[in-house]
Amino acid sequence: EAGVTQSPTHLIKTRGQQATLRCSPISGHTSVYWYQQALGLGLQFLLWYDEGEERNRGNFPPRFSGRQFPNYSSELNVNALELEDSALYLCASSLGSQRGETQYFGPGTRLLVL
């Protein structure tokens, strides 16, 4: 069974540009989560999508947005990029989340903003 996949693996942008990151969950998983992991730091929750709807978002500005498609894959968009957006962006999927389900992570997209 294939795990969570993410693309691209690396992304280089300049300040002010937009970035689009993609995630495909494990087959059968309906929930997709996005996290930001800045260098040497922990994982900060960004967004949660389930069954095509945004269920929750973390303490990030509105320029961080996304969506989930009918096949449960997801896209994270970051507008008006700032230098501090440089980080590893991790996607995770689970079977849905009524009470806390196990989340499985993808390999991440490393975003560098110059």
Add this chain to the structure above:
Amino acid sequence: GENVEQHPSTLSVQEGDSAVIKCTYSDSASNYFPWYKQELGKRPQLIIDIRSNVGEKKDQRIAVTLNKTAKHFSLHITETQPEDSAVYFCAVWIQGAQKLVFGQGTRLTINP
């Protein structure tokens, strides 16, 4: 609250010894507590998890204990090996906030 405190931030042990990492949380409604291992340049991998109706869970050399009254849980690794070297993250599912909150991570180094 959504606070998850993890200690220590770094831990160095001799190969074969045990390692213990502790996390405390503030939300008494929390009900799911996973531990992830992240090797350098790789994705976080789930190594063990525990739910609030269980006090202890073991999987070979790894065990997790949960004290709901005191709101803390710990990861225990016995007979450590060089491949156990990594950053370990605890996490707590905050039922009210509907999100997984991670600790700050512990860099574990196993010295041969």
